[in-house]
Amino acid sequence: MPISTPLTARLGIQHPILSAPMDVIAGARLTSAVSAAGGFGILGGGYGDRAWLEQETAKLANTPDPFGIGFITWSLGKQPALLDIALEADPRAIMLSFGDPIPFASRIKASGALLICQVQTEDMARQALDAGADILIAQGTEAGGHGASRTTIDIVPAIVDLAAGRVPVAAAGGIGDGRGLAAMMMLGASGVLLGTRFYASEECDGPEEAKKRICAASSGNSVRGIIFDLSRNNVWPAPFTGRCLINDHARRWMGREVELMQNAQAVAADYAAARAAGNFDIAAVIAGEAVGLIHDIAPAGEIVDRIVTEAEQILGGRRNSVAA
Numbered sequence: 001m002p003i004s005t006p007l008t009a010r011l012g013i014q015h016p017i018l019s020a021p022m023d024v025i026a027g028a029r030l031t032s033a034v035s036a037a038g039g040f041g042i043l044g045g046g047y048g049d050r051a052w053l054e055q056e057t058a059k060l061a062n063t064p065d066p067f068g069i070g071f072i073t074w075s076l077g078k079q080p081a082l083l084d085i086a087l088e089a090d091p092r093a094i095m096l097s098f099g100d101p102i103p104f105a106s107r108i109k110a111s112g113a114l115l116i117c118q119v120q121t122e123d124m125a126r127q128a129l130d131a132g133a134d135i136l137i138a139q140g141t142e143a144g145g146h147g148a149s150r151t152t153i154d155i156v157p158a159i160v161d162l163a164a165g166r167v168p169v170a171a172a173g174g175i176g177d178g179r180g181l182a183a184m185m186m187l188g189a190s191g192v193l194l195g196t197r198f199y200a201s202e203e204c205d206g207p208e209e210a211k212k213r214i215c216a217a218s219s220g221n222s223v224r225g226i227i228f229d230l231s232r233n234n235v236w237p238a239p240f241t242g243r244c245l246i247n248d249h250a251r252r253w254m255g256r257e258v259e260l261m262q263n264a265q266a267v268a269a270d271y272a273a274a275r276a277a278g279n280f281d282i283a284a285v286i287a288g289e290a291v292g293l294i295h296d297i298a299p300a301g302e303i304v305d306r307i308v309t310e311a312e313q314i315l316g317g318r319r320n321s322v323a324a
Contacts, residue, residue: 001310003315004151011040011114011135012092013038014210015038017293018184019031019300020044020158021044023145024205027043031056032067033300037078039065042067042116043070043091048075048076057089068095069094070096071095071096073100073101073104086141091113094114095137098118101133101236107116114238115132117133118137118139120147122158125159127162136170137171138152138155140152140153140173144290145238146240147173147243149244151173152172171193173288176290178310182310182315187316199286199287200297200301202212203299209280210308211297212305213285217292218291222289227254228249231253248281249282271283
């Protein structure tokens with residue numbers, strides 16, 4: 001049974017589940033699969049690879065289901081023309097994360113697309129609302145990839161209260177099953193945005209070895225910091241750091257970040273070689289704290305169905321855990 005919320009109504013979708021715009025690996029296959037299942041797939045525009053964006057948006061040209069396209073805001077500022085390519089694909093929404101949305105908001109709104117803004121603090125949420133955001137994503141530190149320090153259970157109700165019903169709020173960070181969706185709805189969220197769970201899907205364009213490592217990882221096997229950004233010469237602006245699985249490279253440099261910076265050139269060369277070779281003992285698997293809840297690489301549509309079914313049963317009082 002569909003779970004109807006202000007988020008599903010605003011996006012015109014059946015289920016309150018959004019897939020995160022994971023840079024490059026959230027391609028057209030994953031986007032269309034999530035949307036076809038009744039969720040809302042978001043293409044991962046990320047840092048802005050023009051050729052990739054043109055290729056993947058072309059694949060979405062005939063999709064009958066609503067979808068979105070997401071960008072890293074501060075990086076989009078370096079290539080603002082990429083927004084025009086995205087808008088030409090006629091997305092239902094553009095999602096902006098990690099930076100001031102105001103320079104892009106008017107173009108997005110004028111196109112008829114909705115503006116989704118991911119935020120990590122109340123000040124960021126106020127800035128997004130001032131820009132005309134139609135939907136807010138409250139992201140907790142448990143999320144994979146880049147984020148800040150507030151926990152999901154802290155930031156979600158804070159942003160829900162700040163929004164005060166003006167716009168729907170979705171939760172992100174550490175959510176991997178129907179219990180997470182149900183819990184976030186109890187905190188006032190209208191839905192969830194999931195990254196790591198959809199990384200471990202058949203349609204995600206990420207490396208198979210990375211997906212297997214996500215499935216094998218246990219709770220507590222991820223770390224937030226700047227090691228993998230330093231290692232690839234791509235340091236982000238404050239207050240954002242990155243969460244990935246703990247591997248040999250992370251163990252080597254945790255607590256030794258200054259030394260890493262002093263050896264940045266050599267480390268970056270080794271790291272780039274490891275990424276090219278698919279050596280995830282060194283290269284990062286970007287994943288969040290939901291890894292302990294993920295045990296299989298499943299079709300994206302099946303993931304949506306599982307989460308919705310479990311959440312609906314929990315909210316209806318017919319079960320209270322994954323097993324009961």
